[in-house]
Amino acid sequence: MCGLIGGADDLVHFSCTMDTTEFRRRGKEMVDLIADYLENIEQRTVYPDVEPGYLRSLIPEEAPEDPDTYEDVVKDIERVIMPGVTHWHSPYFYAYFPTANSFPAMLADMLSGAIGCIGFSWAASPACTELETVMMDWLGKMLKLPEDFIAGTHGQGGGVIQGTASEATLVALLAARCRAVRMILASDPQRPETGITSKLVAYSSDQAHCSVERAGMIAGVRMKKIPTDQSDKYAVQGETLRRMIQEDKAAGLIPFYFCATLGTTPSCAFDHITELGPICNAEKIWMHIDAAYAGSSFICPEFRPLLNGIEFADSFNFNAHKWLLVNFDCSTMWVKKRSDLIGAFKMDPLYLKHDHQESGMITDYRHWQIPLGRRFRSLKMWFVFRMYGLKGLQDYIRKHVELAKEFESLVRADQRFEISADVVLGLVCFRLKGSNEVNETLLKRINNGRKIHLVPCLLSGQFVLRFALCARTTESRHIREAWRLITQLAEEVMQELPH
16 A cells, blocks of 8 residues: 655655555465475475575665565565575475474464564563463473473473574573672672683583584683593593593683583584583583484483483573474573573663562563563464474474484495494484595585585594484485485495596
8 A cells, every 4th residue: 555645735655565455465375375385395406506696686786766566576586585595494405403394383473473572571571471481381391301490380490482502502601600700709709700700611512513612702701622432422421521620620710611412413412411410510510401403302202311411400402493393493491590590681771670570470581581672482382382282293203213214224224335423313424435535525416416405524533424304394205315316426426436
C-alpha cells in the first residue's frame, strides 16, 4: 500500500508498505517457496560454484530510491542468493556438524519474529522469560541433569539460552574469572586486582574447539592446552590435568577454569569428566563442559553415560540448534549456581528496573549473558518438544547414529581405507591409507565435484576426512551414493600415484 502524507501544498510521498491482506498472501507464498526449496534440495548442487565477490556485480551499487516490487525481490532469490548458498540441509552435506532444521521450529521462529519482544527482563515480556525457564527445565530433565541445575527445584542453578556454544564458553569463563578474583580478594583485600588477573590460567584440551582459546583471548587470560594422545582416544586424562595444575601453582600462577569437551569437533572425543571433575572441585577450579554437538544425544538412555560426571561441573552447554531439531540460534546452558553468573554480569540502571525484580520469583536473563537483548527463542523449543515428543527426538538421533555406523562399515570393508577414531555418535573420521597429500587430493576432488561436501581435521599429524551425518532427510541411499562417489574418486587419485 502506497500513500501520501502532509497538507495539500506539502505532499510527501512515503514508501510502499505491505498491509495485512498482502502479508497473508505473500506469507503463504513464502511458506510454499520454503517447502519447495526443502522438498527439492537434493537436486541442488550442495556446494556453490562461485568466486569471492560474485554477488556485488549482481545487484546495484546503492539501495533503490523508489521501492521495488515484492515480485522483483522474490525473483532475485534464485538469481542472486541461491547461487552462493551452501545447502546445509541437503542430504549430501556431511561437513562440520548438523545444524537443526524442522518445520515446527520454523513456524515458531515466524511467531517469535512477529511478537518481536526483546526479553532482557521479566517485565519486558513475562512469557518470554518464563517459557525459557520452563523449557530449560524440560530439557534438563530429558538429560537427567542433577537437580542443582534445574530452576524449578530447591537447587541454586538454572538454564539459559545463549546464542552459540562459543558464547556460553565465554560467559562461563568470565563468570569463573569474576568468582576467582572475588575469592582471592575475600582472603587478601589489599591485593591489587590487576595482580590477580595477570596470574590467572585456564585450561582446555588440545582437541577443544578454537572458540575456547578465543574466549581466553577476549577475557584477557592465558589459556593452556592439555595434550591428548591417540592411545587415550584424544581424551584429557585426570593425571595430566593434575600435573599441569601443580606445575602452574608452583610457578605462582592461579588455575581457575577448565573447559572439558564431550564430543570434540575433530573426532568426537570425550574427556574423562569423572576423573577431571573431582580435581577441579578440590582445586576450586570452575569446570565448564562444552558438549556442543554431542549433548543432544544424552537424551537417549544408551548415550547418557557419556555425561556421567556432570555433577562435578559448574556449568554445562550444548547446541540444541545442532542436533535437536531446534533451528539456529538456540544454545542451551545450565549453571549450578546462578548467583555466579549474575555476580559477573549484573547491571541495574533505573530504566531497566521493575516492580518484581526483587521478588525471588522471576529471572532477568540480561544478567546471564553478554548482550542485554534477546529473542523469544524458547518458542522453538516449546513447538519442537511438543510436536516430536521425547521419543521422536530420540528416534531422530538414533537414526543418524545408525547411518554413521552404516558408513563406518562401508569404510572398514574397503582395504584401501582406515578409520581414524572411534565412531561413537554421528561422525566418522576416515582416510585413505597413505600420505597426507593423497588424502588432501582426495578431499579436494570430492569438494570440487560439488556433489557431496566434507571438511577435514588433523589427528596425530594425519590429514583425516570427517563424514558427519547432518541433514534431517538423510537416508541410507544417500550414504551409499556418497560412498560410491568417494571410492570412485579414490580410485582415480590412486591411479595417478607414481608406481
